[in-house]
Amino acid sequence: MFDKKNLKAALRLYAVTDNAWLGERTLASCVEEALAGGATFVQLRDKHAAPDALAAEAAELLALCRAAGVPFVVNDDVECALAVGADGVHVGQDDMACERARALLGPDAIVGVSTQTVEQARAAEAAGADYLGVGGVRGTATKPEAGVLAPEEFRAIAAAVDIPIVAIGGISGDTLPLLADLNVDGAAVVSAIFAADDIAAATRELSRIMDEVLPR
Numbered sequence: 359m360f361d362k363k364n365l366k367a368a369l370r371l372y373a374v375t376d377n378a379w380l381g382e383r384t385l386a387s388c389v390e391e392a393l394a395g396g397a398t399f400v401q402l403r404d405k406h407a408a409p410d411a412l413a414a415e416a417a418e419l420l421a422l423c424r425a426a427g428v429p430f431v432v433n434d435d436v437e438c439a440l441a442v443g444a445d446g447v448h449v450g451q452d453d454m455a456c457e458r459a460r461a462l463l464g465p466d467a468i469v470g471v472s473t474q475t476v477e478q479a480r481a482a483e484a485a486g487a488d489y490l491g492v493g494g495v496r497g498t499a500t501k502p503e504a505g506v507l508a509p510e511e512f513r514a515i516a517a518a519v520d521i522p523i524v525a526i527g528g529i530s531g532d533t534l535p536l537l538a539d540l541n542v543d544g545a546a547v548v549s550a551i552f553a554a555d556d557i558a559a560a561t562r563e564l565s566r567i568m569d570e571v572l573p574r
């Protein structure tokens with residue numbers, strides 16, 4: 359299990375998987391490339407997999423992340439996270455409640471919660487969330503229905519809680535510099551990593567830009 363005292367640093371470059379961009383590649387090879395390029399956190403996000411297939415993907419990615427010393431969480435599916443022994447889950451406002459996920463997974467697991475408002479952020483922290491996913495930074499074809507927050511909204515959420523925050527939505531090399539003014543701790547990225555032909559190089563470049571935007 360990942361040691362949560364290192365969580366804030368681990369959220370820096372958070373890779374969220376997307377099978378839409380696999381082409382001839384396997385999910386495992388794509389995640390291996392992201393890890394080689396410097397991804398510091400991995401979330402398995404597969405909204406279409408049947409439970410058995412999701413568990414198989416999760417077991418494979420967990421092994422890769424363990425070998426790299428990087429935390430691994432499952433999107434939405436707490437049962438899957440429990441079954442494979444993942445480091446935790448990421449749940450949104452329409453998913454299993456944070457309290458219930460925490461009760462099922464225990465105190466050592468990572469529970470991340472998506473929030474778009476100060477009220478939701480405070481509620482998630484009180485319910486035992488370890489970090490917040492806040493977005494979007496920009497609109498994104500990966501999740502067209504996701505809203506976009508103003509910089510003041512990010513800053514208000516950051517000021518309202520003591521847990522770390524990862525920004526999400528429309529983050530690429532071009533938009534990553536926007537994070538400098540948002541008071542967040544990291545960037546969660548889907549397409550700018552997994553849609554790349556060279557995932558390792560794309561991740562490395564995001565990591566390089568991140569070092570300029572949010573110096574360690």
Ligand SMILES: Cc1ncc(COP(=O)(O)OP(=O)(O)O)c(N)n1
Nearest residue numbers: 433448449450451472491492526546
């Ligand atoms: C790090 C991170 N932040 C936000 C989300 C979005 O979660 P949610 O609102 O539950 O939407 P889906 O991802 O389930 O479509 C996330 N996955 N990761």
Ligand SMILES: Cc1nc(C(=O)O)sc1CCOP(=O)(O)O
Nearest residue numbers: 493494498500504527528548549
């Ligand atoms: C999964 C998800 N959640 C979002 C939110 O705003 O809560 S945006 C998003 C998708 C982010 O994809 P990309 O990095 O390709 O823009």
Ligand SMILES: [Mg+2]
Nearest residue numbers: 434449450453
């Ligand atoms: Mg969800």
